[in-house]
Amino acid sequence: MTVVSRDLTEPSAEPALRLRHLSKRFRVRRGLIASLRQPKAASWVHAVQDVSCDVQPGEFFGLLGPNGAGKTTLFKMLATLTSPDEGSATVYGADVMRAPRDVRRMVAPVAADERGLHWRLSALENLRLFATLYDLRGAEMAARVDEVLGVVGLRGAEHRVVGTYSSGMRQRLLIARALLIRPRVLLLDEPTRSLDPVSARDFRNFLREQVAGPNKCTVVMATHSAEEALELCDRVAVLHRGRLLAVGAARALEREFSDDRYRIRTREPEHPGWRALESSGRIERRTVGEVEGDGWTPVECQVSGGRDAAAQVLGTLVASGVAVADFERVELSLADLIERIVASRALATAHA
Amino acid sequence: MRSALALIRVSFLTAASYRFAMFVSVASLALQIVPTYFIGRTLDPFMAPAIKGQGSDYFGFLVVGTIAYLLLAASVDALPRALERGISTGTLELIFSTPSSTGSLLVGLTGYELLWTTTRCLVVLGAAAAFGFHAHWSRLPEAAAIFALIVATYFGVGMIAGAMIIAFRRTAALQTVVIVGSAMFGGVTYPPSLVTTAVSRYSNAPDWIGRLVEIVPLTYGLRAVRRITIDDAPLRAVLGDVGTLGVFCLVLLSAGSLAMAHALRRARAEGTLSQY
Numbered sequence: 001m002t003v004v005s006r007d008l009t010e011p012s013a014e015p016a017l018r019l020r021h022l023s024k025r026f027r028v029r030r031g032l033i034a035s036l037r038q039p040k041a042a043s044w045v046h047a048v049q050d051v052s053c054d055v056q057p058g059e060f061f062g063l064l065g066p067n068g069a070g071k072t073t074l075f076k077m078l079a080t081l082t083s084p085d086e087g088s089a090t091v092y093g094a095d096v097m098r099a100p101r102d103v104r105r106m107v108a109p110v111a112a113d114e115r116g117l118h119w120r121l122s123a124l125e126n127l128r129l130f131a132t133l134y135d136l137r138g139a140e141m142a143a144r145v146d147e148v149l150g151v152v153g154l155r156g157a158e159h160r161v162v163g164t165y166s167s168g169m170r171q172r173l174l175i176a177r178a179l180l181i182r183p184r185v186l187l188l189d190e191p192t193r194s195l196d197p198v199s200a201r202d203f204r205n206f207l208r209e210q211v212a213g214p215n216k217c218t219v220v221m222a223t224h225s226a227e228e229a230l231e232l233c234d235r236v237a238v239l240h241r242g243r244l245l246a247v248g249a250a251r252a253l254e255r256e257f258s259d260d261r262y263r264i265r266t267r268e269p270e271h272p273g274w275r276a277l278e279s280s281g282r283i284e285r286r287t288v289g290e291v292e293g294d295g296w297t298p299v300e301c302q303v304s305g306g307r308d309a310a311a312q313v314l315g316t317l318v319a320s321g322v323a324v325a326d327f328e329r330v331e332l333s334l335a336d337l338i339e340r341i342v343a344s345r346a347l348a349t350a351h352a
Numbered sequence: 353m354r355s356a357l358a359l360i361r362v363s364f365l366t367a368a369s370y371r372f373a374m375f376v377s378v379a380s381l382a383l384q385i386v387p388t389y390f391i392g393r394t395l396d397p398f399m400a401p402a403i404k405g406q407g408s409d410y411f412g413f414l415v416v417g418t419i420a421y422l423l424l425a426a427s428v429d430a431l432p433r434a435l436e437r438g439i440s441t442g443t444l445e446l447i448f449s450t451p452s453s454t455g456s457l458l459v460g461l462t463g464y465e466l467l468w469t470t471t472r473c474l475v476v477l478g479a480a481a482a483f484g485f486h487a488h489w490s491r492l493p494e495a496a497a498i499f500a501l502i503v504a505t506y507f508g509v510g511m512i513a514g515a516m517i518i519a520f521r522r523t524a525a526l527q528t529v530v531i532v533g534s535a536m537f538g539g540v541t542y543p544p545s546l547v548t549t550a551v552s553r554y555s556n557a558p559d560w561i562g563r564l565v566e567i568v569p570l571t572y573g574l575r576a577v578r579r580i581t582i583d584d585a586p587l588r589a590v591l592g593d594v595g596t597l598g599v600f601c602l603v604l605l606s607a608g609s610l611a612m613a614h615a616l617r618r619a620r621a622e623g624t625l626s627q628y
Contacts, residue, residue: 026623047623073623079449082623104451115442118362120369125362132358133450177446 016218017055021087024048047073049242060212062233063222070242071222079109108178109187114170119163134181148176168199188221226334245341257340258332265296265326273320355452359460385479406578415480417540419473427506430465431514488584495581502573505601511608515615538570569600
């Protein structure tokens with residue numbers, strides 16, 4: 001297993017985002033007693049450490065990492081809301097520190113929560129306010145507001161007070177607000193965090209079909225769901241404790257670090273067909289779970305060789321008379337992914 | 353400018369959604385004139401010698417003082433309150449992520465409060481007129497200009513308080529000290545000379561307490577407004593007071609701008625623009 005290379009090299013003509021050795025640390029606030037005991041002592045938390053990568057125009061880029069990985073800090077630096085300590089970040093060539101107003105004209109951040117909206121006003125009033133702050137005027141503003149309401153599916157509900165909206169509607173309104181300026185870079189910080197599974201799925205479809213594609217907008221989405229990142233994004237960067245562990249094509253990352261583990265529900269977990277598959281090497285690391293209430297038993301095993309191999313395993317099992325109710329791939333969890341990347345990097349370092 | 357107007361409009365729409373509070377705010381001010389009128393008339397004989405040179409009518413003295421107090425309180429308090437609200441609702445971070453200039457955003461955040469206070473001042477003036485407040489109405493534009501200078505001066509304090517909100521999330525009662533201090537020493541309900549006299553004649557307090565009136569910008573602004581509107585004094589007679597107020601305005605606005613710029617830089621460095 002090799003780590004997907006960090007793309008520090010091969011800079012394109014004008015990447016949407018160019019991060020070079022970007023670092024940010026925050027001073028840890030201490031309690032009164034600790035401050036009195038050691039007035040001069042200071043400890044720091046490194047939110048982002050030496051992050052370098054490029055994001056290309058029109059790319060759907062995922063920032064994957066657990067809580068505290070530095071995703072939000074990175075977003076805030078790109079949105080000019082937090083200043084970097086070291087390194088540089090540019091948006092289509094505009095430096096976040098030297099030309100913050102130029103950057104703000106191109107970047108639209110969408111926060112993780114629903115704060116930031118005026119809850120006692122209608123969606124229309126909220127959008128009009130931000131349209132004006134982004135210097136849209138007159139007929140152009142009216143047309144743009146109407147257009148984004150249509151894009152996010154809120155047309156018809158625009159006169160309702162935002163306080164009466166559901167979480168999903170508010171999330172859509174936040175996206176609409178961000179789309180007002182036709183952003184060249186859209187920063188989405190955990191956009192599905194407060195959504196139920198159905199709304200989250202709809203929202204992901206909406207992002208893929210309405211935001212990233214037709215508008216040719218570069219989307220950078222922070223998430224701690226490996227499933228979401230790998231499903232939606234062209235490329236994914238994995239952040240852990242402020243450091244960029246890996247960056248690469250989502251599918252390549254998945255192939256690299258997922259172990260093609262499948263979960264099968266069967267009534268015959270000890271059928272000779274299983275042993276035949278094991279002895280031929282088509283399945284490995286088989287584990288048998290507890291029998292469930294309905295008499296079916298979950299069996300997990302690794303099937304190397306992708307979906308074709310999985311289909312063959314399923315066919316063999318059925319042909320040999322094993323009753324199979326479910327045959328599903330076990331999703332790669334973020335914890336597993338990070339653990340494997342860290343292990344792989346350690347191995348690579350040892351080899352070097 | 354458009355950004356400021358858009359923020360003012362949003363503040364108005366938000367305030368208008370609390371209709372009852374809006375009604376009470378105006379009605380209570382109009383009704384406040386009733387006790388002010390009777391107290392003014394009752395104390396008029398006693399106060400007349402003390403307020404000589406700032407209008408001979410104590411009721412009028414109180415009306416002008418009340419208007420100045422409303423304006424100064426709004427100027428000092430509007431910005432820190434708006435910033436505090438913006439931080440807790442998350443709107444502040446979002447508006448600071450737009451390309452609008454910081455100056456227009458700050459004006460927009462406070463503009464509604466100042467305009468609303470001006471409206472309330474007009475209500476007070478109208479109610480006072482109904483109770484027989486006599487002013488030289490033709491001098492109102494000059495008085496309005498001096499009131500505007502008072503607002504600008506105290507807005508500088510508001511910017512310092514706003515900077516403290518951004519940097520520390522607390523203002524350490526700065527607004528209270530300034531508002532109450534200015535009301536006590538600046539001549540809202542009694543002339544500042546009364547403070548100086550009282551300190552020197554009737555108490556063992558050190559003299560510097562009496563001299564506090566001289567470092568309160570409101571002292572100069574109010575004296576000028578009263579002389580113009582009640583005594584019909586010529587503009588040149590109040591130029592000294594207006595000039596002093598102008599110096600205060602320059603100093604406090606500069607200090608406020610510096611403090612705000614520093615606080616925003618610090619908040620961006622520490623990533624605390626939206627933490628509450």
